[in-house]
Amino acid sequence: MEDKNIKNKLQEDELMRGLIRSGKTQAPENLKYRIMQQIQTEQALKSRQEFPTQRRRENIWGEFKTIFGIMYAVLAVIVAGTFFLKGKEFFLSTQFWNIVIVVASVFSIFWMITCLDSHLREKKEKKLLPKKDKAGE
């Protein structure tokens, strides 16, 4: 009797399974392409966003080295010229130090403008890129 009940229950389960499986919804053909296209677009945007940030950091460091390298080269030329033309005593004069301060200031301001320009460009690019959706369930 119990065996028959179990058998009936299993048979009923099998029938239910068959019936409910027949009601499965088919996803439209283009859904897969829509999903994959969106994923690939997002991935491409992400890598485009990551790559310039890294490159910009490298650029800023390169510009820093170039600008201050040139500054020290100019200062070295001034020191050498002063030494050969005006002698050792001129190094202690205010006039010499004024020249050094002016040269250092000009190059520092140039470096500052470069950084500011880079920062503004980054901000503008971020604005142009679409906002990323917050992930999570």
Next chain:
Amino acid sequence: MCVQQVLSGNTSAFAYFVETYQDMAMTIALRICGNRQDAEDIVQESYLKAFRNLHSFRSDSKFSTWLYRIVYNTAVTHAHARMWTTDYGKEAEDVPALSDDNPELQMEEAEKKEMVSEILDHMAKGDALLLTLYYMEDHSVKEVAKITGLNESNVKVKLFRARKVFKERLFNYLRHDRKECCEEIGMKNGR
């Protein structure tokens, strides 16, 4: 294996998951929101969420269970649906067991599909979803519980009731269908 491939940067490997699970994801979304267009949007959004959070997927559960949970959550949020109403109205009467002997069940596949869809559409959303999850892809009670966020005993109870309601409605549908058929034949003979 596929998960690792996607995580290592092979985005196109994700197409396997889309192809394999999109039908069931669509069925779940449709059961909850009841609208095909919204269901497509929900499935698309769910797959995107799954892709973005793939790194958080732990292999202690099946990928399908994890994905369907995302689909379930997205659909419930999207449809603002109240899934688990405790009020069942009047308790379903005792219904006879389903068996292969039921001549009414010998019908065309398309007809069967229409009948099942109609019955499930008119059932409570939660009940229809439980039956779909349990029978359509042979998910265990534990997996159904994981997807829906219910506990296992709750799933068992609700599944038992849902099965009963489904059977009752199936018999009503068949009886109604047969009655309509007899009336139609009677009208033809009367002429």
